[in-house]
Structure formats: C-alpha cells, structure tokens
Amino acid sequence: MSDPRTRELAIAVRGLNKFFDEKHVVRDLSLEVRRGEIFGFLGPNGSGKTTSIRMMCGLLTPDSGSGTCLGYDILREADAIRRRVGYMTQRFSYWEDLTIRENLDFVARLYEMPQRTRVVDEALERLGLAARQHQLTATLSGGWKQRLALAACMLHEPELLLLDEPTAGVDPNARRNFWEELHRLAARGISVLVSTHYMDEAERCHKLAYIANGRLLAQGPVDEVVRFQGLSTYSVRGEGVTTLASQLERMPGVDQTVAFGSVLHVTGRDAAALEASLRELAASRPDVQIERIETSLEDVFIHLVAHASEDAGGGS
Secondary structure, three states, X not given: OOOHHHHOEEEEEXXXXXXXXXXXXXXXXXXXXXXXXXXXXXXXXXXXHHHHHHHHOOOOOOOEEEEEEOOEEOOOOHHHHHOOXXXXXXXXXXXXXXXXXXXXXXXXXXXXXXXXXXXXXXXHHHOOOHHHOOOEHHHOOHHHHHHHHHHHHHXXXXXEEEEEOOOOOOOHHHHHHHHHHHHHHHHOOOEEEEEOOOHHHHOOOOEEEEEEOOEEEEEEOHHHHHHHOOOEEEEEEOOOHHHHHHHHHOOOOOOEEEEEOOEEEEEEOOHHHHHHHHXXXXXXXXXXXXXXXOOOHHHHHHHHHHHHOOOOOOOO
16 A cells, blocks of 8 residues: 555445345444554444454455455455454354364464464463463363463464454453453554453443444544543432432433442433433432532443434344
C-alpha cells in the first residue's frame, strides 16, 4: 500500500453487508482497526459480532462492501489474509486425548512449519505451559485449556488475532492472566479483535464497537463511547429498591433504572428532566439518598441493549 496511513491500519472496511437467506445479518459496517490495537466487540447474542469479525478478516465473503485486512483486499486476497490470522473460537477445539505438547506439535505439522520442535518449545515457554507439556488436555482446567488454545493459534506468528468470547466460563484469575498476555502481544504490534460480554474486559480494550441487529451503534475508546451517548446517571439508595424503580420508571427524564445490589442506577438523556424528577422523589421520600455519579460503560451497554430492540432484524 502506498498510503502511509493505510499501512498503520490492520483493518479498514466500508459498507459491509451480509445476508443469510432473507435475514440481513450485518448492515453497512464501516470500521478501522490500527495495528497493535485491541479492539473489542460488544453486543447481544445474535447481534452480528462474529459474522462481522469473520468478514473483516477474509474468513467470510461479504455480499457487498469493500476493505483491506493487513494490507490485503478482503474480497480478492482472502487466502493471503488467512495465513496471517490466528483464530480462537469460543468452544475449545483441540484434542483432549493428546498432551499439550502433542496438540501443539500436531498444529505445527498442519502449518508445515520447519523446526517444529523449536517452535513448540518456544510456545510452551511463552504461555507458561512447559511444566504441564506432558499433561493430557482432557485433565486441564478451563484456564489452562485457554492458554493452550492461544499458544496454538499463535504458532504461525500471525499479525492479527480473532478471539470469539475467549474467556467464557474461565475463572477471574485466568481471565486476568489472559488479558495481560493480550496486552503483551499488542505491545509487539499484533492486532487483536475480541468479542466479549464482560464489562471489565471491554474496558481493557483500546477501542470498542457495539453492534446490535447487525448495525454498528457506537465505536471508539471507552471514554468516547460513554460520552457520545450523552447520558446522565444518579445512584439512588433507599428502602424497597423494586418499588423505587417502578416509581421512577414512570417519571419524566428517566430512561432506565438498573439495580446494583441495594443501589439503583437511574439514567436519562434529558439531564434537566431527570434531575427534576429525582428532586421530586427526594421531597416525597426523605429516606432516599440521591447522588450524581459518572455514567459507566455498563450503564451505556444496558441503555444500548434496551434501545436496540427498536430496530428490526437480527444477526449471529
């Protein structure tokens, strides 16, 4: 590519669309991902996240649209893209009756890699698997299986990683270790596309995209995504959270109420109307404590989920 800016982009796509039979799964998707960036995809199940990721990386042909991935055309040069991509599916897909080393050696054979022993040794060391290399994969916990899967999809030294909800069902400590490894990979210039439902993971991405019903509704760094929604949020404490929520939902300016334990997060776009309603509540309920708080990514996520249902259609 002659354009210096294009060389900085791992992905640049415009107007991608995909149909499965009569269902419009992805609608006019345009997106850019920089090299060395961790880009998170959020959205409800069936929103089109996985289909979008696969199209952007040449694993699935769009019905219309154009773009490049790692400098290659996603329509004409898909084979070249696939050789430079590592794909980690949500479901563990390696052989449970083989050891960790045997699994990695088998994958290296599939890639016809020279010096397989050295490559596998380095992968075992890099992901902290060397001490367990002779352990049967069937006996591994979810966290260790996750490490094996990441080691396997990194064997051929891809420039781009696609991770489809990689930490589903994994304990918090294993999730934290996994994300530390992702940031080390990004620091080496490897781009990462990851779909997740965990808010703490989303906040660790350099940028986010929120997709619902096949449409891209928000994208950018976390602080920009939150700010762009223009929401005001208050915490409300008092007796009978459920009753309070029902009362507030009927008041002007209140777009959503969400219980976090014994606290309600009350959110709305019309800041003045929301504040007036909360003042009215406080006047009638002296026991209620009301405090203005920063809108969180989770508040925004819930707001987007609620409003996405206004659009027709869906994806997968």
